Each structure stands twice: as structure tokens, then as C-alpha cells.
Amino acid sequence: MIIAIDGPAGAGKSTVAKRVSVALGMTFLDTGAMYRAVTLAVLERGVHPSDAKSCAAVACELNLGFDREGRILIDGRPGEPGIRSSTVTLNVSAVSAHPGVREAVVERQREIGKRSPGIVAEGRDTTTVVFPDADHKFFLNASADERARRRALQEGTLERLDEVRDDIERRDRLDTTRAHSPLKRAPDAIVVEADGLAVQEVVESILERIRGGAPR
Numbered sequence: 001m002i003i004a005i006d007g008p009a010g011a012g013k014s015t016v017a018k019r020v021s022v023a024l025g026m027t028f029l030d031t032g033a034m035y036r037a038v039t040l041a042v043l044e045r046g047v048h049p050s051d052a053k054s055c056a057a058v059a060c061e062l063n064l065g066f067d068r069e070g071r072i073l074i075d076g077r078p079g080e081p082g083i084r085s086s087t088v089t090l091n092v093s094a095v096s097a098h099p100g101v102r103e104a105v106v107e108r109q110r111e112i113g114k115r116s117p118g119i120v121a122e123g124r125d126t127t128t129v130v131f132p133d134a135d136h137k138f139f140l141n142a143s144a145d146e147r148a149r150r151r152a153l154q155e156g157t158l159e160r161l162d163e164v165r166d167d168i169e170r171r172d173r174l175d176t177t178r179a180h181s182p183l184k185r186a187p188d189a190i191v192v193e194a195d196g197l198a199v200q201e202v203v204e205s206i207l208e209r210i211r212g213g214a215p216r
Contacts, residue, residue, distance in 0.1 A: 001026070001118045002133075003210065004126040007140035008183060009093075009171040010147030012194055012202065016140060017122035018070065019203045024210070027116040031123030031130065033072040034064050034105050035096040036083035041074060042095055043087060049094040056100025064108050089167070093174040096124075102181050106130050124175055127186040136210050137189035140202065144169050146195045 003026070005017050014030055021028035038059045039049070047054045065073045072079035082088070095101060102125075109130050113119055121130065127137040142150075148165035152158045175183040185191065190209060194202050 004134035021120035026118035059104035
């Protein structure tokens with residue numbers, strides 16, 4: 001079984017998808033971590049994020065995998081916490097917009113999907129590009145204000161709330177307007193509005209749909 005969850009930056013996809021995977025005893029595929037890993041490697045190698053050809057070459061060369069806890073491994077070494085740095089966050093949308101990067105990473109994601117008896121995958125294009133035939137599709141949505149508030153609380157930077165919101169809106173523009181695999185809701189994806197809901201409430205809503213056999 002493949003469960004795919006898409007949505008904008010900061011909507012809580014990773015946390016929700018991980019809890020859903022634990023509840024169902026399935027593999028968690030953090031697709032966003034894979035693009036962050038490529039971005040980290042790009043920056044470490046001194047490649048400019050706007051250099052499409054070089055970024056794609058880095059993506060093709062990397063050996064991306066996950067440890068038993070679902071944390072990204074880059075050429076066998078832990079990618080955390082490096083992939084969560086502010087510098088990576090600032091550049092990940094630019095790097096992941098390159099077609100060559102996306103093609104390389106999507107191929108890895110599909111390989112993982114084929115090897116796993118059941119996965120919960122989250123990202124920006126898991127329901128539309130990576131796993132268009134997923135058994136269950138969800139689009140987790142939240143307002144920019146709500147996403148900024150959550151991220152600022154998580155990072156302990158409430159004094160930078162406006163700056164965090166601006167960054168989220170910038171990433172939304174990049175993710176929805178890129179030429180290759182833009183963020184969009186699949187027609188058969190169930191929309192889950194997360195504003196005003198606790199994480200576990202979102203998780204239970206999704207689990208209810210899956211366990212109830214609700215159609216895509």
C-alpha cells in the first residue's frame with residue numbers, strides 16, 4: 001500500500017506522515033529530506049543553487065537512504081541536523097526546482113516504494129508525480145499565518161514571525177510556479193485543512209479515511 005501526502009511548506013506533512021506510518025506499521029518516506037540532502041551537498045561542494053547542470057550532477061552522484069528511524073543518510077552519513085539548517089531552508093526550493101534534480105530524486109523515491117510493502121510518503125509532488133497511483137492521496141493544507149506560527153514556535157523564534165511568514169510565502173511562490181513538478185493538489189486527493197487542529201487530530205482524520213476504505 002502507498003499513502004501519499006502533499007502540501008505546502010510548513011503544513012506539518014513530515015510530522016503527520018511519520019505518525020501515520022507508525023500507527024499503520026509502514027515505512028515513512030520523507031521526500032523533503034531527500035531534496036534537503038541534495039541542497040546540503042550542493043552547498044558543501046561550493047555549487048551555486050542556480051546552477052542547474054551542476055546541481056543535477058550532485059543529485060545523481062549522491063547515495064541517499066534512510067536509517068531505521070527514518071532519518072536521511074547521505075552517502076552513508078547522517079544528514080541531520082545539517083539538512084535542517086537555515087541556509088539549506090533558504091536554498092532548497094531553488095535547488096529542488098531544477099528538472100535534473102527532481103528526476104534523479106524521484107527515481108530514488110520510486111525505487112524505495114517498490115522495495116517497501118507499505119509506505120507513507122510526504123512531499124510536494126508525491127500524489128501527482130512520484131506516486132500518481134497511490135492507494136490513498138491527501139493534500140494537507142494550512143494558511144501561511146498558521147504555518148509561520150507553528151514554525152516560529154518550533155524554532156523558538158516568535159520574534160521573527162513576520163520574517164518566517166515571508167519565507168514561507170516565498171517558498172510557496174517558488175513551489176507552485178516552477179516549471180517541473182509544481183506543487184498542486186491532485187484531483188483525487190482528499191484535502192485536509194489543518195488550521196486550528198492539533199497534529200494528532202490531523203493524524204486521526206487521515207487514519208479514519210484510510211481505515212474506512214474511503215475512495216481517493
